Amino acid sequence: MPNYTFQLNGETVTVDAPADLPLLWALRDKLGVTGPKYGCGIDVCKACTSHLDGAAINPCVTPTADVAGREVTTIEGLAGTWSDDPDELHPVQEAWLERDVAQCGYCQPGQIMAAVALLRRTSNPTDADIDAIENVCRCGSYSRIREAIKAAAARM
């Protein structure tokens, strides 16, 4: 099997995987990085949302080969993109805590990564921008997600 080397949450990793193995499984089953969740495997639920070179991707449909030489950030590495202090969280994570968004929490890594990607594109998102986030929250925490995104935008 081929080897692929990429940056993962600030560290260089090499994974031995078939070229077409979805990145989600390279991360979860080979590298033990379990923050990105499986919810559908076909780019519908967005529970796996992570970042490739800072923009949102869905690792369940991203072949591992595609990320070679690039920079992958999962929820575990998000705070590190903001601050070197290991105790400090990303402002979006802080907003999520403040608004007590999470219920079962399963969708929330993906929700947070999608929100961060949105705030990188637009610093002051409108309701329509937030509506465009397709991530499913089966617990129905949408109203707090909306509030948390606005709170984080105000803070950043």
Place this chain on the structure above:
Amino acid sequence: MSLGTPEHDIAEPAREHSRRRFLTFLVAAPTLAVAARIGADGLAPASAQAAVPSLPAPAEILDLGDALILAAAPTANLIVVTVDETGRVGLALPRAEVGQGITTAVGMLIADELDVGLDQVDVTLADARPELVFNQLTGGSNTIRSVYGPVRAAAAQARARLLAAAAARWGTAPSVLSVSAGVVTGPGGRSATYGELSAAAADPGLSVVLATPKPPSAATLVGTPTNRVDARRMVTGQMEYTLDLDVVPGALPTMVRRPPTINGTVRSVQNEAAVRAMPGVVDVVTVATGVAVLAETFGQALAGKEALEVTWGPGTVDGESNATIQQKLRAATLPFVVPPLLTTTVDAEFDFAMVSHAPMETNSAIADVRRDRAEIWSGLKSPIVAQQTIAAELGLPQSAVTVHVTQGGGSFGRRLFFDAALEAARISKAAGKPVKLMWSRIDDMRHGRARAASFHRIRATVAAGQVLTFEHRVASGETDTKHGLGEILTAVAASLPVGGNLSFAQTIFLTTVHSPYQLGATTHLLNEVPLQMHTGSWRSVYSANTRGAEEVLIDEIAAKLGKDPVTFRREFLKSDRFRAVLEKVVTEGQWGRSMPRGTAQGIAFHAEYKSCTACLVEVDATDPRAPRVTRATIAADVGRVINPRGLESQLIGGLTDAIGTTFRAGLHIDAGLPLEGSYSQFHYTRQAESPLRTSVFVVPSDGEPGGAGELGVPAAVGAVANAYARATGTKPRSFPINFPVDFDPFPR
């Protein structure tokens, strides 16, 4: 650990809980451990409230949660509060955390009672504990209701022991001591931490004062909006769900190829050798539910299972589709009992499609089955039944099967069933290897559990501005309750004030469904049609459909009597407590404000599990095929609130469920299988369909806590449907309202 003798008969403050008393026990242990029974030792059903023109329905006297509490009472054991030598307070909760925030709420109860910070309390989920018999079931919105008394009693007694130990050490009376943040302070500035006192407090010879849980007025944390204790782990990706656990070295990612129709069987596998030769595939085994592929990664297990060529035997409902199911339900609907009167009737019939539970985390389990023992990890709400069934299936004694309860990624009733745990055990046994089993989303929707379809026939007779009779007949696909709930209810059913031989389902129906209105002679009857499908209780069980439909009809009855929906409810609700909740949303949600064409307000009310709620929504249905709830106002009275912020989450979740299932989310059964296989097809609410403004008001109330986990759905279903009806000038009769097959189904 062995049990000591009962320490004290702990009296609750008389006004609040005179009918509930909890024994506590010192559990012999190196450090302090105090136990209390779950279930109320002295619980008797509350007597019916005022004399009313409608006789009280069974659920008003004894509801499902009461029944679960009563059934659990004789099983004695036990909830145990521990204080270790570092001063940390612990409790292993025999319930499931699936997002409802119970570990936070229970931690708050303990922190207040013991005068420690919430961050000093660890509430974990207990493994299956067969000695709890029926007492380890998370359902019927009963967690807080069933553990509220015993947790506080045990914590209060633990505090009394710690104070007694400090008093003995310093030669003073416990009454002069004070506690803050787990540090006991005495005369002359002496102090000791709970950790330092823990061993002495566990001495059975210690003489201890009577402990009484604090009255609500002494609460510091309980009743205060509090954030979830597990939130930080969730937002940093550290929270471990079943398949994130690294507990069995070498456990192989496993997925199952399932039949093209529900309950189909495996006849033969054509290409097993070819699939075994695929990259990463380690093993292929056939089990009762399909053909399992074990691989190095889930990606490879998925590719392997998709490549399998299998010949299948028929399933159990191959001839069924939504239309045939609807016909069967109509044919099975029981007749009305009130004879036709010379008055006006308001009649309606409602259809509700099946609805997938669809929790974000698909069905999953880890199983490590060896010759002489087995160990299982899964998000389970009925772990004891799981343990018993798996042991029997594997031919092992129950004591050789360990079942760990992991935190679940949502449930909504789904995790009452342990099918993933059982299937994982079968696969592990057949392959002789430990496995991590994950269901694909498609399988989770097509072969997983769902709320049964239901048909409703409702008739009200009205005359002279009054409602004389109200009759509701429900025919439903059978709702599977074979997870132990049935056994509990059998024990209690005999004491129900209803006659005849009730099925489990009828008992659940009658212990959850009642009308909150004075509608004259009121009857509710359920008939179930046996359809061999994978059904199960879905958040609020029968109430979402039954009460949702009734709230639609209430608007129509009001219209027939020439009354505004709010005026009618005000006049016909049974109690002032109900009216207070209604008035809250009327005021806060600005009922009656002028709305543009194509938009409208809708309102509804629901009472259940000793709680009640009202919901007022505004719907924009300018495009009737793409309606949106733009604003929602919810009020609830749930008795004493432990965590208002958690309650708010539950009510918002119930609203979101109602929006989805009322407008778009349902399953089309077609030739024995749901067509839906993902969230692109099963249209559960997304951000773009959720309200831009949502406000939740908790109406202050005392009395013991009522249920809250399921409360929010029925009123929201009624409010959303009523708003849509008013905005579009239609009468919604079939749910979801917009339900085309607007996708290409995945291959079977």
